[in-house]
Amino acid sequence: MKNNGIQLITNGKRLDGRTARDMRSIKITPNVVKNAAGSASIEWGNNKIIAAVHGPTEALPRHTANPDRAVVKCRYMMAPFSSSEEHGRAGMNRRAVEISKVTAEVFENVILLDQFPGTEISIYVEVLQSDGGTRAAGITCASVALALSGIPMKDLPYAVSVGKVGNDLILDLDKIEDNYSEADMPVAILPRTNSIVLLQMDGAMTKEQFKEGLAMVIESGKEISRIQKEAIRAAYQEPEKEKAHM
Ligand code: CDP
Numbered sequence: 001m002k003n004n005g006i007q008l009i010t011n012g013k014r015l016d017g018r019t020a021r022d023m024r025s026i027k028i029t030p031n032v033v034k035n036a037a038g039s040a041s042i043e044w045g046n047n048k049i050i051a052a053v054h055g056p057t058e059a060l061p062r063h064t065a066n067p068d069r070a071v072v073k074c075r076y077m078m079a080p081f082s083s084s085e086e087h088g089r090a091g092m093n094r095r096a097v098e099i100s101k102v103t104a105e106v107f108e109n110v111i112l113l114d115q116f117p118g119t120e121i122s123i124y125v126e127v128l129q130s131d132g133g134t135r136a137a138g139i140t141c142a143s144v145a146l147a148l149s150g151i152p153m154k155d156l157p158y159a160v161s162v163g164k165v166g167n168d169l170i171l172d173l174d175k176i177e178d179n180y181s182e183a184d185m186p187v188a189i190l191p192r193t194n195s196i197v198l199l200q201m202d203g204a205m206t207k208e209q210f211k212e213g214l215a216m217v218i219e220s221g222k223e224i225s226r227i228q229k230e231a232i233r234a235a236y237q238e239p240e241k242e243k244a245h246m
Helices: 094-108 134-149 175-180 207-245
Strands: 026-030 038-044 047-058 071-078 119-129 158-165 168-171 183-190 195-199
Touching: 026 134, 026 207, 038 134, 047 134, 071 094, 071 134, 094 119, 094 134, 094 195, 119 134, 134 158, 134 183, 134 207, 158 175, 158 207, 168 207, 183 207
Parallel strands: 071 119
Antiparallel strands: 026 038, 038 047, 047 119, 158 168, 158 183, 183 195
16 A cells, blocks of 8 residues: 555645546657657656667577567666656666566567567667656557557557546556555556556555546547557658658
8 A cells, every 4th residue: 555645636636637537648759769760759748758669680699589579678767867756876777677578568469579580679768757657658659669660560559557546546647646646557558459468556446446447548548549640640741741842
């Protein structure tokens, strides 16, 4: 059980004025890194994140290769200046290792890996500014980066978290809500089938709350998917716009 020392909801409004089911604003910009196979940035509330994809290339070191399929490697990192907390010591910590692992697992479930035997596909998630929900925002952004890299996927995953404050469920927790809510559940979904490809839980919920929380995630997914597809569409429309100006 988490510490519940702060009143997170007053008269139906959260500290930043949202209702329980409101998400923060989400903006995705495609192709932000020239030398990556695919890239995107996301501004999700106060989170600012870049995702970039490299590969498929020969898997190195060799012992990490799988002769039947591609391997997915992910590195999630928070920049030292990304949070009000101390991140002075650069490099991987336990949390970054965990988030890198669960992010790689999301994309192992969606990339058509058997088309690229012996190779590796690397996904980099760089958190420039953080305010809770960075793993969800990173996955949502990396989906777009992968789509833009042309690596074939069976779906476009999105992620968001849902949490519990007293008897209320709240969507898309920011840092203060993440810290002081009784439960926080990040979920990633494949929208075609609503399959769950990431499910973590910090705290506890009843079975009914879990079901309702999942329904809130899937409902909000319609909007998240729309924003992802819009960013991909915008990337393909850009060259035409440039041509029009020539
Ligand atoms: O970001 P996410 O919610 O996926 O992960 P978390 O571990 O639940 O962290 C929540 C938030 O706390 C992050 O988004 C950061 O803003 C902050 N945090 C941090 O600044 N440094 C850490 N070592 C852990 C968390």
